Each structure stands twice: as C-alpha cells, then as structure tokens.
Amino acid sequence: MQDWLGTKNVFKQKSPGVHWSRRTRQNFWLGMIFLLPWTIGFILFTFYPMAASFVYSFAEYHTRKPLVWVGLDNYVAMFTDKLFWISLENTLYMVAIGVPLTLLASFLCAVLLNLKVRGQSIYRVIYFLPSIVPTVASTLLWLWILNPQSGVMNTLLGYLGIPGPNWLGNPNWSKPSLILLGMWGMGSTIVIYLSGLQDVPTHLLEAAELDGASWLQRLRYITIPMVSPITLFNLITGMIWMFQYFAQAYVFRGTNDLGAPLDSTLFYSVYLYQAGFQYLKIGYASAMAWVLFLIILACTLLMLKVSERFTYYAG
C-alpha cells in the first residue's frame, strides 16, 4: 500500500535539463500526442473555468449585464453573511461527524463480513447492493422511510417502544438523517476495507493468537494499524466528497425549500447553488467556490501531515 499514487519520487527527479537526446525529444512529442485528450479537456473544462470563476469572484456579473469590478467585496461579504457561516457550519458537521462515523461503521461491517459465517457471500452482496442504488432513488426512498407518519423507520422504532423523532422536519435530526442515508450506501467503502482486511497477513494474526492475544487486542494492535492507509485514503476522499455534498440535500428538500428545516440542511454547495442560480449573484458564488477549494486544499494537506504519525505502511 506504500505510495498508493505511485508518485512519491516526483520531486526527487533530476531536472530534465535543456539538452534532450533525440530519443527523449521523440518520446516527449509522442507523450504529448497521447495526452491530447487530457490536455484539451484540461484547458476547456478545468483551466478555463477556473480562470473564469476566479475573474468572476472579483466582480458582479451576469450575462445580461456588463461585468463590474468590485475588488474583494465578494470575499469580504462572506464574513458578515450569516447564511454563509451557517452553511459552512452545517458542512463541517457532516465532515467532522458524518465522515468518521461512516468510516467506523464501514470498518465494523467489513470486520463482520470477514468472519467465517455460512452464507458469507450473500451477506456481502446484501451489504454492498445499496451503494449502487442511484442517488436520487435512494434519497427519495429514505425520504419515504423517514416519513414521521407513514414511514417504516418510526414504525420499527415503535415496535421497540421508542418514539421516533420527526426526522427531516426537525433541525436537530435532519443532518443525522442524511448521515444515515449515507451509511446505507457505504458499500464501496466496506469493500475497500474488506480487501484491506484480507491483505492482513494471517501468520501475524495466528502468532498473536498463539501468544494469547484476545480478538479485540488483535484488532487493536494488528488489524487497525494494517488498514490505516485505507483509512487515510477514505478519510480524504470522503472529506472532499462531503464538502461538495449537494444532490441528496437538494432532493431531500426540493427547490423551494432548500436548506429547510431552519437552514439545518443548507450546506455549502447548496447555498452556493442558491446564490448562483436563485439569487443571480454569480460573483459571490464564484468567490464561495474558491474559498471552498482553499478549505479542501488546507484540510487535505493538514490530514496528510497529521497522518504521518498514525499511518502504518507495510514493507
């Protein structure tokens, strides 16, 4: 698992030097030709839009109006915009609670699926299947499951004598509802963990067992460190994904009700969409997008830095 991107030595390479051999030159042009589908796409769909939104972020603009420079106004406005902070807070809630919770749950599910039980492969399919249900379908399904009057969730809780909350209608429960929906579809993370668990050398576990280590101890001192690179990878991808959380929140509340109840599901991307497409503040939305990019960048680097101490790479 070491260096999972295979790019560790990028910066250690010698600089190419000015005088390329004929062979190198040939390879360079060959490489460029093979890369064309990426290069053109990068310029059209990444570089140009990045530059454009960077320009917009310092302006007031829409297509029916000439562009007006406003300097840093859009960025400054964020500081005093209450909704901006609410949306950031909601998103951080999902990142700080939703992502680790989902990871923990998928790890535990992977541990369960790794037990030698009869019908193991059927269980694996059952745990995995929800993750391929299309987002809109699964979101609508959970909207229906969590319906406080006719939904199945509160009926099941009722069997146990627990009065179910008004899931999506209650600002304290709306985000946990979305996390629950996310957990239902965490099958792919489970699969990644499962393959990680299968890579843990059996001889290590057996030796520990012989030494009298309990199941919990083996989990704590062998399995968890061995899968820590997977955990890091999933944490980072999960975080990046969660910062952009949109479709589920959009489908849950519908166009006219975005963010309800009480702005508790007004996530960063939802508010950004609202600013851009409902309030026609394209400059402000672009500024928000760039701030989001910086936040994601900072969090990723921070996580990589911190993880150096906690991640174990075999070999």
Add this chain to the structure above:
Amino acid sequence: MHKNKLYTVLALAALVALALSACGSQPAAAPKELQVWIEWGDNPAQLQTLFDKYTAQSGVKVIVTAPVETDKFLPALTGSQPPDIIIRSGGDLVKSYAKEGLITELSGAIKDGGIDLNDFYSAPLQQCESNGKIWCLPWGTDIYALYWNKDLFQAAGLDPDTPPRTMEELAQFADKLTRLGADGKIEQIGFIPDQAWGHQELYAQMFGGFWYNKDGTQLTANSQPMLDALTWQQQFYSKYDYDNVTGFSTDFGNQYMSPDYPFYTGKLAMMVDGEWQTGPNFIAKFKPELNYGVAPFPPPSAHPERAHTAVVQGTVVIIPANASYPQESAKLLAWLESPAVVAEEMCVNANLPTSKKAAQDPCFTSNANFKVFVDLMADQNAKYMITSPISSEFNDAYSTVEQAILHTGADPKTQLDQLQNDYAQKLQDALK
C-alpha cells in the same frame, strides 16, 4: 460602494462579444414556434390544448412546458435562448427581474395588442407596477379564505354553519377541534397557521401591516403588525408542544392534491386555502363526501373594519428581455389576456379571473363557494402583494425565521429584530 466599470480580460471580452454577436445574428423572421413556460401547471395537456387554439387562429405553433420549477427561470432569463413567454405563479420576483434588466416593459405590448387595463381588477394588476411602468400582466389570480369541516365542528359541539368571526375565536375553536391520543400525540388538529401558501401576507394584513411599507421601499419586518401576526400564529404550536404539531403536520404538503390531504381525511378541521379547492379538481375529485364550508378569513376582534381583507396573489405573464421574437410574444400576450381566453382557462382550473368581463361568466358566479372569492377580490379591502428587488432572498430568510418561531418556539421579537437588522440595508442597496 464605488464600482469600477472596467471591461475584463481580453479573452472574456471576446467571449462576451461572440455571445452577443451570436444573439444578434439571429434572423427576426417569423418564428417556427413559440415557447411558453408555465410554473404552476397541474395539467400540461389541457394547457397545450388551450394554446393550440392560438395556433389554429394565427398559424404560429406554441409549445407549452408546464410545470417548470422556480429554479429554471433565472438561468433561462439570463440565458441566450429564453422562452417567448413565461407565466410565473407569483409576481414576487418581477421587481428584481426588472432591476436586473431581464424582462420587457410591457406598455408597448399593451398598446399594440389593445389590452384594456381597465378590465383588470386593480389588486392583481398593482403587483406588476414599478415606478409607473408595467412589467407583467396578471393571468388568473388566487385568494385565500377559511375552509372548515362541518362534521368535525358538529362533533366538537360547535355550530357547523358558523365559522369563527374573529381571529381570537378561531384560536378558541381550534382548541376545541384538537384531539390528542392516549399517548399525548395529536390525532386531529383544529388549525395549522402555516399549512398553506400565502398565509403570512394574510395574517400580517389582518393585523394592519406587512413586512414592507406600501410601495416596498422600506423594510418593516419588525413592525407591530408583523409581531402580532407571528405571536398569533405561534400559539397554535406552543399550546401543544412544538414537536408534536410539526411531527403531525410534516407530511401535509406532500399529500396536497390527493385524497389523503389531512383536511379531506378529517385530521385537520380548519384551513386557509385558495379558491381552486371549490372547483372540480380538488375536493370534488378527491373527497366528494367531504362536508365543508368556506368563508372570508376573520379579522382580529379589535378591528372589525378589516373584515374581508384578502391578499390577491397569483399568476403573472412576463416577456423575457431577450425574447427572440418580441412582437410575436406581444401578440400571444394580447390573445392570452383576452377575456374569453381568461374565462375559459380559469374556469377549467377554478382560478379567479383577473378580467372583470370574464368574471361575469356563469362558470364563476354559479358556484356559491367560489363566489366567496370573487367577492373578496372585488372588495375594497383586497390587498395586493408588495414586493421588492430582494424578494427572493428575503422570502427565504423570512420563512426560516417563521419556522424558528412556529416550530421551535423562538421569540418573535428577537427574531424579527434580527431579520430587520439583516435585510433593511440590503433593501436600500438594492433599490439604488
């Protein structure tokens, strides 16, 4: 705030120029077809049939898209190929569209098309006026009144034929009409103040004000009438634990237009709703056995003179600023606003006709329940929707504040002060 008017990077300027030239190069010849977008169309097939009549008469094909979600309008209005006519379900955003230069001023179209403005009821027309100009024309309109379930009134020991006469009495009735189950959960509720659209405007006007001043140039979100209206609404929640009521009513919106709507099933005894309920597509279709009555919403006891106050809102027609064939759009508008077409369309869906001539049609006068609404629209207490260029943002913020007050018991005064604080300046900036 001083803003430099500078044109941007070369590439961007070129891009804009290209886009503009692309627009400009379009031939102004006769259109192949006209696109009409309708926000609130429950029956697209019927609407298409209506517009096919225009095709038969003029030879111009009309394609109707309905319903269209609110989100789609702004991108369409700023985009390069907007629909030729947009029919929105409310005039709330007309002022902001006008300010951003997204829609066409209609005085030319009105003159050319021979549209008689005197034939319009004044309240719905007023929402289209801004600085003496007309930016939209109403096409059918809505008014909200009080519906009550006579059987539930009888069961609660109330006279089934007498609706509450004051807002205070309405609260007392609601209390009598609410039943709790053995577990304390609500099984039947008397009244839910925020269950319908357009309720806020109605209550605020009943208490003598609104969140804007008369012409929408000042924000008055924390004025006494607003405070009174929200305090009055809050009691329906605070009386029986906020969660209990919200849990009970969460799903109401999703059951609209189905036999399971709580007013139809007897879970809700009184409701504020629009005139369409009395028509063929609602109660008559989903719950013909329902024994109900309808009356103007009552005034507060201290102000009997405000009886028959109603807020007229509803559908408006606009022409996008960059419509491809402005003349053809104007012609279609004139046809659309002719009394005969208004009468036909509003009759089918039981919406209020905005044309006085159309309102003479027996379709509107023969139904006693529907007549309640026609009379409300003609009443001198009929109010129009006051809007502003920040309506879109403010309405979202207001509904959040309202939810906080009604659903979680937040203090109305603090919330409204905060709201006033947040948006008063924004309104002034936007009006500049």
Add this chain to the structure above:
Amino acid sequence: MDTDLSLERSRVRRESEQERRASRRRKGLRNFLKSLFSHGLINLVGLFFLIPFIWMLSTAFKTDQDVFHTPPRWLPYDNVRVELNGQQLPLYNVRTAQGVRKLALVKIAAGVGTFVDPQDPLQQLQSKFQQGTTVLAEPIMQISFQWHNYPDAMSRGSRPGVGASFWVYFENSLVIAFFTIVGTLLANTPVAYAFARIKFPGREILFVIVLATMMLPYQVTMIPIYLFFNDFLHWKNTFLPLIIPAFFANAYDVFLLRQFFRTIPEEMCDAARVDGASEWQIFTRIVLPLSVPVLATVTVFTFLYAWNDFTGPLLFLDKPNMFTMALGLRDFQGQRTMVWNQLMAASVVFTVPIVIAFFFAQKTFIQGIKLTGLKE
C-alpha cells in the same frame, strides 16, 4: 496478559486425555455461542441494508390510499370489490339499524354515500361516512398487489399527457450513458497509456497535476462551464453538455487505467519495440487486448456514473422530454402530490439495470472499487 502462564497451562492440558475432551466440549459450546452472536449481529446489520429494499418494493405494490395507512403495513392491501351491473364496486362495512352490514358503495355526494346490498341490488341505503368521530362506513380490505403501478408509473412519467413518460427518460438515460462510455474509453486509454508506458520528460509532474484535479471541487468550474455550454455554444436542452466532456480524459479513469497498464510486463512492449512496432501499435495491439478486465471496469463505472448523474442534467436540461431518469424521478417528486407508490415503482425500474449489471459483473465491480476506492 501473562503469556508464559497460558502456555504452561496449555501444556498441562495436553497431558490429560480426559480433560482434552472436556475442553473440546467447552470450546465447542463457546464457539457455538460465538457463532450465534456473530450470525445474529451480521443478520441485524443486514436488516438495516435490506429493509429499505423491502419497503421500496412493498410501497411500489400499494394502492394510493394504502400508502398513507397509519400505522404502515408491510403488505399491500386494497378494497374488496364486487361486480354489480358490470361495475367494480368497493365493499364497505356499514352501520345500519340492523347492525353492521356488508354493502357496496355506488356513489358519493356531499358527504353522503349511497350503498346497495350485493345480494339484493334493488335495496338502496344512504349513509354518512362519519358522524363526528364515529365511523359509520368503513371499507373492507384484503391483501392485493398492484402490479399495474409499474406500467402506470412508467407511462405516466412526471408530466402526464405531454409525451414525457419514464420510458422517454429511460431511453434518454441510456443514450447519454452509451455515449459517455464510448467517450470515456476512447479518451482515457491513450492518456493512461502515456502515463504508464511512455517515458517522456515531465511525465511525473503532469501526472501529479492530473491527480490534483481530483481535489478541485465541481463548484469552482460549475458556473463558467454552465455559461460556456449554455450561452456560448447554445447547447442547452441537448445532451451534448453531458456527453462531450466524456470525450476528454478525466483523472479517475486515467488513474485507474494507468494502475492496470503498469502491471502489463514491460518486456512485452520492449520486445515489440525491437521488432519495430510503433507506440500506437503497441498500445492498440498489445496493451488494449490485455486490458479487457480493466476496460470492463471502466465501462461499468462510467455507466454507473452517467446513469446516476443528477447535477449535470439538472443544470442543462429544461424540457421534460429531454429528462433523464434521475431528473424525471426528482421532477415526479417536485409535483404537488407525492405519488409514493408510483415513485417507488419508478425507482425500482431505475435501480434494476444497475442491479442486473452488478450480478453479471460482480468481479468487475469489486475490482474497480479496490483499484481506486471510487465513490459514487
């Protein structure tokens, strides 16, 4: 834990034959309990994943009224009906002066129903449904699966009567998915090949740039791309904004393919080079034929992505007859009424192609996930 002690203990244990048997029995019991516990747990968690599916199916078979029955029921119920003069009439338990009778409902007007006795159709009776809170007439129910919800939902679509049914949405989704797959395969393979096999200067740094684009949130590029397609190219309400970007390489697929290409023995390519094969020939004749498994993975995941995509169609498609399944389903929900049974039926139809794909290509799915840890 005192390891020495436990080792000692096991040695002692080994000495006694009798004790060994007892221990085996004890161990057997412990294992049994353990496996009971793990089976219990794995089933319990399994229910969490399974019940939503069951609920989806159960709802999809219910009648409109049954959907909102409180408390909800697991199985679908419907009115018992009797045929009378060629009409299917619902049966009610009606309270009458002679006690509760089974009567068929003929018509309703102003809160009063007209009932007839199915045995004696001439005998008519008028009754209210409810007197205050007392129920006077109650429908008689039986278990019944509403199979017609599926065709109804599919042909109804979110816009009844304007030629925008779920069949159309289904077809649109398929068309978009097909071209997205074609584009993805064509565009990403040469790029991945260059990164895996051609040693050109600047390769590593370019690859880092490719990977870095994964971190770029969609929101940064969303508005300019929207304006570009909509206002500059006038591609609104076509599938082009959804399909064309697939014809340019993207970081995920490049990464996935490169990882696989790197596992193909370098010697094979070198040998071909010595024989005078061009890079293009090596790529098309040697590497691609050996990469069928990973190409299958890319195909499956691209299909999944395109089938699933919501934000793209949301931005670019306005006309109902251009909607995709995802958008159509959302649109269905956006109407004034939630027709839950048909909504769930349509969701089932939306999900089934993917489930089928999964069962045909289980290995491909799992392999793809393991290779990249792709989400969504």
